[in-house]
Amino acid sequence: MMGLQLQSDCWLIWPVILPLSAALVAFLAKGQPRLSGLTGALLTALASGTLFLKVVNHGGGSYDLGGWQPPLGISLRGDGPAVLMVLMTAVTGLAISVYAGGYFQSRIAMGGKGRRHIVQERFFWPLWLLLWGALNGLFLSADIFNMYVTLELVALSSVGLTALSGKPASQVAAMRYLLASLLGSLSFLLGVAFLYKTHGSLDLATIQAALALSPPVALAMALISVGLMLKCALFPFHFWLAPAHANALAPVSAILSGLVIKGGWYLFFRFWQGFLPLVGDGVVVVLAGLGGAAIIWGAFQAFCQQRLKMLVAYSTVAQIGYLFIIFPLLAIGAGQGAAAVFYFAISHSCAKAALFLAAGSIFLQMGHDRINNLDGVRQILPITTFAFALAGLSLMGLPPTGGFIAKYMYLSLAVSQDSWWLVLVMVVGSCLTAIYICRAVSHVLSPRMVAGRSQVVVGASMEWSALALALVAILLGFIAPLPLGLFEVVG
Amino acid sequence: MIWQNWLLVMILLSSLVPGLIIFSLAESRHGLRTTLNLFGAITKMVLVMIMIVGIHQGKSFAVHLVLLPGLELVLRADLLSALFVALSSILWLFTTIYAIAYLEDSPNRSHFFGYFSLCVTVTIGIALAGNLLTFLFFFEMLTLSTYPLVVHRGTTEALAAGRVYLIYTLAGGFCLFLGVVWLHVLVGPVDFSREGVLSPLVESHGQTLRIIFFLLIAGVGVKAALFPLHGWLPRAMVAPAPVSALLHAVAVVKAGAFGIIRVVLDVYGLQTAKGLGLLMPLMLLASVTIVYGAIYALKQDNLKHRLAFSTVSQVSYIALGISIGHPLAIMGGMAHLVHQGLMKITLFFCAGNIAEILGVHHISRMNGVGRRLPLTMAAFTLAAMGMIGLPPMAGFVSKWYLGLGAIAQGQGWLIGVLVLSSLLNAAYFLPILYGAWFKEPEGEWPADSGTVGPVESHWMLIVPPVVTALIVLLVGLLANSGLSPLAWVRLIINARYGL
Amino acid sequence: MMGHALYNDQFQILLLSLVPGLPLVVACALLVRPLQKTGLMLVPWAALPALGTALFLQPGVNLEVGWFFMGGRMGIDLLGQRFLLLAALVWLLAALFGRSYLQNDPKRCRFFFFYLISMAFNFGLILAQDMLGFYLFFAMMSFSAYGLIVHTGSREARWAGKVYIALVMVGEVLLFSGMLLMASRLPDLELTTIASSRPGSVSLIFLFVGFAIKAGALPLHVWLPLAHPVAPVPASAVLSGVMIKAGLLGWLRFLPVGQEIALPGWGMFFVVLGVMAAFYGVVLGLLQQEAKTILAYSSVSQMGIMTMIVGCGLLAPALWPQVKNAVSIYALHHGLAKASLFLGTGLAQGSGRGRPAPWFMSLLLLPCLALAGLPFTSGAIAKFAVKEIVHGLPGQFAAALELVLPLSALATMLLLCHFLKIISQTPSRPASISAGMFSPWFALLGTGGVLLWFWPQRPGYVWHGAEMDLLWQGLWPVALGWGLMAALWKWWPAKMVFTVPAGDILWLFYGKGAALLRLPREKGQNIRVAGGVVGNWQFGWGRNIFDRGRGLEKKLMRWAVVGSAYLLLCCVLLLLLVRW
């Protein structure tokens, strides 16, 4: 009963504890933030990997922090989806960390305004590790209040990361982001309060088991949903996303677009998953409608952008839509819908992070990211541009990528349920995606030579980490049974 | 048993691996790159020969890779795929030789040959695809691996063309994707070796099957440049000549045509497709394309554009043969798959030579080219005569069987289409021949690169077109012998329909 | 015994392959610079295997050559033997002539290349015993002849070439269609099978027109008077002497002649067409002022007679063996005579001595008289063979045609007199002839005069040529023609000269016809592509849409919008959840 007794599922805690403590160490180790940060990242990734292996071999489990039982204690639950997300974070996070190491090294080596880059790096690592820990906590927590706390932690650290670049635009964007995020988390908290009021419990599984649709519950769900939509920037709440993601430092953009968004969406999904059998068609249609609007509008905006990072950011807006249009398809079909959407989330995470990393490298090399002036980057950064193109493929959903598998599952679900409007939205969305990605890629891969920095400032680790992520996105097209098998594991 | 299964993978790897190595090579490693290219091409030829002999002896080759439960990649070599594989691998060898000389001293060769090898790998993949998903898989990859080749020159025009190419093919790809998914939802995985899976559904899901057919054909039709979907093809002519040759003869357009064959014959099956009334619209479409392409070809003054529209027209012969639905016509269509490839690659090689050696791009300036480049123009003449469908060139053989099939199927009016096409072909090819052979040159050539060695230019530029032109001649002249593509096609038709 | 037969087969195949093969080999040699001299030497002798085959190989050889094209057969039958003999002789002698004639032509290698391949294909089509083989050689010959026609490269030659090639193309596709239709009903494609089957009427029409273009039948003869004058003399000789006979041979091979079923409609059509052509050619020829054009029109007229004979065969199937005999004899006679006339024209125009010498004119008169059917000439034998058929026809036809025959002889005589006059009046170009050109001409004259008299299957009548009434029948048209012409020359006002441009009816719709042949073409880079909008959208209204899209997005990003969306969405979700 008491905390000293080691529970059998204690490995659940390490992916949370390790990055948090590493954040502390990185903050304190003034001289060597990079070393401690990278070590922390590596350890966290290892811990996540271990968790994954454990779950694969022994099934999921749960863990009460400090031995305190719910409701007062905080409980972690490692079931299939959660561990999948942790693993996704680990893979993406590790690559981003490696990239960040090279990124700051290059920036510092380039010199420039005083010690700015050194300061940036000094704060980057603690914030990033804090974010990582919070994200892992968010994925693993079983209790809805803890979700709120981790959500806030995630939000605060990401705002910090966003503001890190020091550009006025990024600060304004961070401000917007923070306010939107506050609004979202307060709504979420109010919803949590209503749920607790009606159920007297904070454990999500308990609540969902006993759920009945009384008006307070409905209000709670409405508040939680809208709050989380704000957090993950579903259309029409995407207003904060593009400026924040596009103006941040390169690794930060990747973190925000690849991982942070998934946090909000993950909670949304878990709330609704148990709740769906109770609700009518109208709600899911609204959700999917918003998702569809996001797909179209985001893709259209991405097409309209003139800066590469803005384009990628709006692409995130669009891709979030895919995470929501799954709801009408979840109702029927034994878990296929959930599998599809998780697979989409995973492959999007890898692909989008790779895109942002590659875009960051290009930005760094060229000193700008105006798409029309990017011709000829291929000659300078062959690996990076290749990674960019590969990641683009996954986003487009072309075979043989993870995006393809996910889209395949989506489409087959939609077709088998005769949801033609979803099919239409997806096809149109895919075409638009193809158009904007091709627009970028055609410039980036253009063989024409354009004057830029002749000296290559982008480090090898930056190039290869982006490529590695892109390759993972491709690899996901071949190993689908593995993650999806994990998906069946219950906590 | 094991080697048989690995053979297919090795055929793919034989161009993929050199391609990947070439990507990483420095621009200056000309010798190594050439060696790798030729090594890959020859290895592939040898492996394909082994495979063909194996197939002929009744061995079966297949590899599976499960992507998801019920979703697997299958490589399988059947008679039809052997036809396409053989065509691709042989023509790849020639195109490689040609491209090595053609791109001498031009920048970005490592990139070019890397994608070039990738493109062939993917084409072979399309040929060997054993089910619809695998086909889709490689079909999409083909778009991506050819795009860099199309924009290789990097001019504004090339980039614009590349964009158009991508928009068309990707949109087509999504149609195909949707069709494939839909079909999977209806009947599960669609394996090419199980013809007639769809026939039980004709009664219950007729309308759905028609829509799916439309989607699939729209998907493959973009690459096959069927009439309203052909817009990308003439624009893609900005690419270097070997690319155009590859695009038109081996890879993209041919893959589309091959896709039509697969969709109609292996996915739907002839009987089902007939029962659903799907062949008639396809036939009309193909006929319109044939005439339309020829008329537009007539209007072009740029040689490559003329050839491009000629491709639009000629490739639809394949679709026409399939859509007629009679075994004889199918035979003609399949034979044209090979014949058109041989003829068109020769024409593009020659057009490339004329542009590369003399700097001449327009037909109106080609007067007297025959005197300066006799071998090139001789090859061009043979191929053009084949295109017109004159005996004994390859083109005649396919036309003949198409006509026979059309009559046997009671669609005699199609002979009118064939005849019109022949006339138009003559109208756009004969003036070229006339100008090149019988007119005097109008002074200096714009950019004559001079004679190298005993022939009119670098031998690697001259030998490929001459050899392919001779093959065009021989394929027709010896059509009845056991070694001609026609014999193989006859084997296919015999196995399927028992002629 | 078997072995011997096999050996024999092999030998025959080899010989038969050499017939078209040797010219092709020599033609290829002409393409290679070091071999050109030898090649030029060998040009005439490339026809020797053909001559040998025609003279020494027994008709009835029919061998399968499975690997060739779509499964070929070659061999030689009676018809083939005669056509081959004619072809071999004319090609050989014209080549001998041409070798000297084109001695100083810088492009003579090109000329002889086309000459040789046309020759090879011409031999090939005679030997072919299956449908597609025939078609193959026929088509290739037609296209190769293009090189002969446009050889000089003059404006007229190019125009003639254009008309020729357009008609050839039309003919090709018609033959293609006709043969397709025919083939779809046949078990195999051998000529013997074709001869014993009855084709559908559509395919008949296609085949008829397709071959008619080559044979110069009436409305399709327009290329003949255009092409013959512009081609070099040896080319004109073979074109008019041999190649147009290929069309005739095509009719004989593919039309259902020689079957039990009479086709009175078709027969009638052929006869009428032939008779019309026989006179039309003469009338038009009389209106010409150029010697070779006149000869071309004479060919049109003579081909009309052969058309008529074929028509007789269709009318009365029982006459078929005689028809075959008559057609081949007539073709032989006409081919040799016409070829010697053409060569003679070349000699006359190249003598460099002003007016031609009287001895020359009198020699030139010989083939003219033969064509008009003067007794004791080859023409007399040919005419007699025709007459025999006409006699065998049902009553009213016989009467009508018996009237036609002497009239046509008279007309021919008129035309050829006109030809001789033109020849004698036309001053020669600078001297370009050599002794080497006379011997082939003499040979041709001699062969033409003598050959038929030793012909094994000649009509039995020949030796009775001296009979008085027959002599008279042969003589009076010639004499009358001569007299009429002499009278005309004497009294016709010199200033009244009517001429019709060569190619007659072609000029009637010249404007439109030219527009058809001269195709609109866009110069430069412009290409019209359907769906071009897609290509341009980023450059046209694209800029605009970018700005507008981003402007709209700015509006969406206002807090007020976001706040209202928040409230609205809360309410909507609440409502939907509660309502459930």
Place this chain on the structure above:
Amino acid sequence: MSVPPALVYGLTGLFLFVAGLAGLISCAQLLRKILAANIMASGVFLFLVTIGHGRGGVIDPVPHAMVLTGIVVSVSSTAVVLALACRVQETANIHDLLKRRAGGDRE
């Protein structure tokens, strides 16, 4: 009939939330937005405290713990917001200054 105090507190909490929301959305100045967000937070906390009271007279400790944690979170986020606001203001000032100077130069 007296109104139960829990209801009063609860409604007040909700009112504060809505008022804060209105402020957050409609106020243009940054500081007011931040204050509005704080008001919202207070509203939620008040509501939570009310919940803890509501269980048949027994005080439920869980909402209290939640409120305490929430306050900590709120304080820290307010700190971040304020710090960020200062930076934004600073850069905006500099921006303005630069703009004005540039404008002056032009004049």
